[in-house]
Amino acid sequence: MSNAGKMPKEEGIDHSVSLIREGYLYILNKRRSFNSDIFETRLLGKKAICMGGKEAAELFYDVEKFKRKDAAPNRVVQTLFGKNGVQALDGQEHQHRKEMFMSIMSHEELTRLTDITKKQWALATTKWEKADQVILYEEAKEILFRTACEWAGVPVQASETKNLTNYFSAMFESAGAIGPTHWMGRNARNHAEKWMQELIEHVRQETITPPENTALYRFSGHRELDGNLLETEVAAVEVINIIRPIVAIAVFINFITLALHHYPEERKKLQAGDEKYAEMFIQEVRRFYPFFPFVTALVKKDFTWNGYQFEKGTLTLLKHWKN
Template identity: 60%
Template sequence: MDNQMPREEGLDHSLSLLKEGYRFIVNRKEHLNSDVFETRLLGKRAICMVGSEAAELFYDEDKFQRSDAAPNRIVQTLFGKNSVQTLDGDEHRSRKELLMSVMTTEHINKLIDITEMQWEKSLDEWIKMDQIALYEEVKELLCKVAFKWIGAPLHEDDVKTMTKELATMFESPAAIGPAHWMGRTLRNAIEKNIQQLIQDTREGKISFPRESVLHKFSNYKDLNGELLDVEIAAVEVINMLRPIVAIAIYINFTMLALLQFPEQKQKLKMYGDYTKMFVQEVRRFYPFFPFVAAKVKRDFTWNGYQFKEGTLTLLDLYGTNHDPKIWDTPEEFSPERFAHWEGTPFSFIPQGGGDYYLGHRCAGEGITIKLMKIGLDYLVNKMEYEVPEQDLHFELDDIPSIPKSKIVLKNVQRVNTQ
């Protein structure tokens, strides 16, 4: 017997979603007392879900598809046209294999080495400055890392431009008006630059190392044995660059956690295995990406609720990571919860859920953890700094949410190890 799915009244709630941000789904979950409910977005019926059971359903490829699911404003700024995030079935698995081909131990170790070297160089520069805005500085640091890792190190004159172009992709999708259109414009600019690199590689005008990301992506062939369109290859190269720069958000929240919970610093110094627990709790506790989208592939019934083919469905990532059915005291910052954590791929989903290698879980999740650990090591063990009075507040109605001051640090110095 089918049940009536709880429903939010009203003609359309798209503006409410933009205004409420990370709390949009949770607010209605609490009001309707249901982990799944119906609303209206972009003038059409939509379903919102939260929780591990909902996540397991959402990542069932027999029931949901990604093709034509993400709103155009997200595709035009964050993902790019025909990116891996918008594909299904064999085409998605083939493209995911391309991304995973550069997630080998050798590639990741190289990325770690580059990242540690860049933190050293950046620290040398910060020491010379009266103060830094950590978020802005780490974005540039990670932009340099990302381009060097793919095989195309940036000239110093290009760092600020490329950082802005990549960062705007994840800072502008939820923006309204000029800020959103600026995001589209800057995405188009970097796509053209990467397309030119790929075209020059294919024509033999530039030679990148055979194991480099740029060489692999430029010469990758699809299921039909054809080279990817230059435009698509460029989108997937950017799918390597952009997420690395976006880790600046997590590193900013890492710093915020050290300030908000100062007792954690001593634990990090005393216990080597505490670092990963701390990083995982930062990813759970603080906001990153609010939700992911799919469309119902074919009619089905789940828990007595009807899901109609073509219905837009949103899975709440932030809400699931704060779901009291999954987490004890979810609004407390407690890295120890990960000491013996035995959750599923659907209960801890800061960067998506499901299978890491073949599914739609973020290909760069492992990289995120490793680069956060490097940043944490510098902030705790290798740097000294003063934290002037500032506005460290962040809003859950901003997507992405970043502390207002972007965390200003003064008088940065190296820790004296003598």
């Protein structure tokens, strides 16, 4: 596609409705109509730049040119990410918080996560043998919630599991919604954060003692760059940032099942036990059925790329999936 000359511009006062209506296809459709990997539009009353393609992705993730803080719409922060989580940080703050997350990502801990996952699925499939029907998506969410909590050192009563699973799934199910669905997502996050805050306070008061290598233990004791303990509210957001994405994998489990339904010949290839092929299959599912249509950032400073001007503070959207 051509990248020469003035940046293509979508005419009109605002195109937020088009973005909501076209969803995943919005940026793709406009890139095709402009025959360009980049174009300018207006969203929520402000100038925005939309991009796609390999070169654009490399540019977008240049931390010297773009920042994530304050880029996500408030409704996404209120449902999906939570306030002051790692996704909204830049620079040293982001690196320091990221190190907290990476401290629980050792080979041993990831192996333990794998073992817990296998155990939880085995327990579930044994139960399914006696069931008249299985609603895979609902079952997968609950399995993954139990898996995530066990791995993160988060104690959960059996009687709480279903409600808590629904709270965590509502966060990603309502991320881009408006109206009642959005408010249900915010309400779910409020309940989940309150529950997690209480657990963190118990850990700090030593009335609960999770294993030292778990997220609940590590995040409860984490200190920021100024030496102070992470605020309880923020620590809760970050523990949720461990559990919620694991629960969200239920979406891809459904997509995997759908893919095997549409392409039954893939089942035999996967059953052959080739791990490399299995990984390729999973990555193709992620590409073909993307979770979100784009990611957002703000231009950090004025700069020029391929002859195009980027002004500080401009909202930029990257379409991070291929057709």
